[in-house]
Amino acid sequence: MIPNVLTVAGSDSGGGAGIQADLKTMLALGVHGMSVVTAVTAQNSLGVQGAWELPVEAVRAQYRSVVDDIGVQAVKTGMLASAELVEAVAELIKGTDAPAVVDPVGVSKHGDALLAASALDSVRTKLLPVATVATPNLDEVAQITGVRVESESEMREAAAAVLAYGPRWVLIKGGHLPGDAVDLLTDGSEEHWLRAPRHDNRHTHGTGCTLASAIAAQLAKGRPVPEAVAAAKRYVTGAVAAGFALGGGIGPVDHGWRFRAGPGR
Ligand SMILES: Nc1ncnc2c1ncn2[C@@H]1O[C@H](COP(=O)(O)OP(=O)(O)O)[C@@H](O)[C@H]1O
Numbered sequence: 590m591i592p593n594v595l596t597v598a599g600s601d602s603g604g605g606a607g608i609q610a611d612l613k614t615m616l617a618l619g620v621h622g623m624s625v626v627t628a629v630t631a632q633n634s635l636g637v638q639g640a641w642e643l644p645v646e647a648v649r650a651q652y653r654s655v656v657d658d659i660g661v662q663a664v665k666t667g668m669l670a671s672a673e674l675v676e677a678v679a680e681l682i683k684g685t686d687a688p689a690v691v692d693p694v695g696v697s698k699h700g701d702a703l704l705a706a707s708a709l710d711s712v713r714t715k716l717l718p719v720a721t722v723a724t725p726n727l728d729e730v731a732q733i734t735g736v737r738v739e740s741e742s743e744m745r746e747a748a749a750a751v752l753a754y755g756p757r758w759v760l761i762k763g764g765h766l767p768g769d770a771v772d773l774l775t776d777g778s779e780e781h782w783l784r785a786p787r788h789d790n791r792h793t794h795g796t797g798c799t800l801a802s803a804i805a806a807q808l809a810k811g812r813p814v815p816e817a818v819a820a821a822k823r824y825v826t827g828a829v830a831a832g833f834a835l836g837g838g839i840g841p842v843d844h845g846w847r848f849r850a851g852p853g854r
């Protein structure tokens with residue numbers, strides 16, 4: 590059976606992040622990808638030119654259509670835009686018997702807000718508690734917890750601060766620190782450091798969405814969290830290495846890098 594994975598996220602018209610990145614990642618990792626669109630962005634390699642959120646009934650209806658008939662083995666969340674959508678999605682996940690990867694998307698690489706400041710409290714108190722794995726980047730850690738990470742050693746404190754809101758596991762993404770691309774996965778007792786060489790490639794649009802979807806795909810295949818995250822990290826590292834120029838700004842990671850790299854990878 591091919592596992593079903595559902596992304597609940599915003600659309601990126603440029604195809605590098607959001608729903609488009611999630612579905613490409615799911616295809617590349619051999620699962621059936623499905624989507625609940627929360628918002629539509631007009632977006633390209635230069636930034637986000639516009640964003641429109643969907644009514645909460647439209648989000649609920651998409652979710653129910655997929656989960657009630659088809660069923661899901663994992664859910665991933667991305668851009669949720671507003672407090673109302675964050676709370677509705679948290680409630681839907683709570684009633685779903687599947688692991689949930691929560692990427693608490695706050696701001697795009699270009700600095701465009703993808704979540705209202707007024708939604709942060711709902712992320713803390715409603716969304717994080719229903720997450721199997723939460724995957725904040727360092728800016729999101731600072732927004733959610735107030736902890737500022739400037740070195741690897743400070744990632745432990747950040748992880749503890751996020752875990753205090755209730756996710757079962759947290760993956761602190763150190764992609765914005767200099768040096769190796771190091772992430773910390775912990776549930777408060779086990780600690781796993783995931784280290785990969787930093788690829789000196791400016792075309793990194795979509796890294797966070799790609800990693801979170803890859804984790805969801807691996808969880809849907811039944812892998813335990815540490816194994817799922819390690820496999821997802823290998824996938825995103827390859828995708829960053831193969832990131833390519835598109836438009837006049839920051840191009841996307843290559844979701845199809847394994848198809849292009851030949852057999853055995
Ligand atoms: N230049 C890079 N080379 C290799 N891995 C990277 C690079 N930039 C980010 N990563 C990795 O990509 C994943 C997403 O991290 P990050 O870019 O911090 O997330 P976000 O897109 O949410 O800001 C992490 O595993 C991070 O370590």
Ligand SMILES: Cc1ncc(COP(=O)(O)OP(=O)(O)O)c(N)n1
Binds near residue numbers: 601607796
């Ligand atoms: C619609 C939409 N959702 C999420 C993001 C952020 O994606 P991310 O993977 O963190 O990539 P960057 O924006 O940081 O390149 C987005 N841009 N659009």
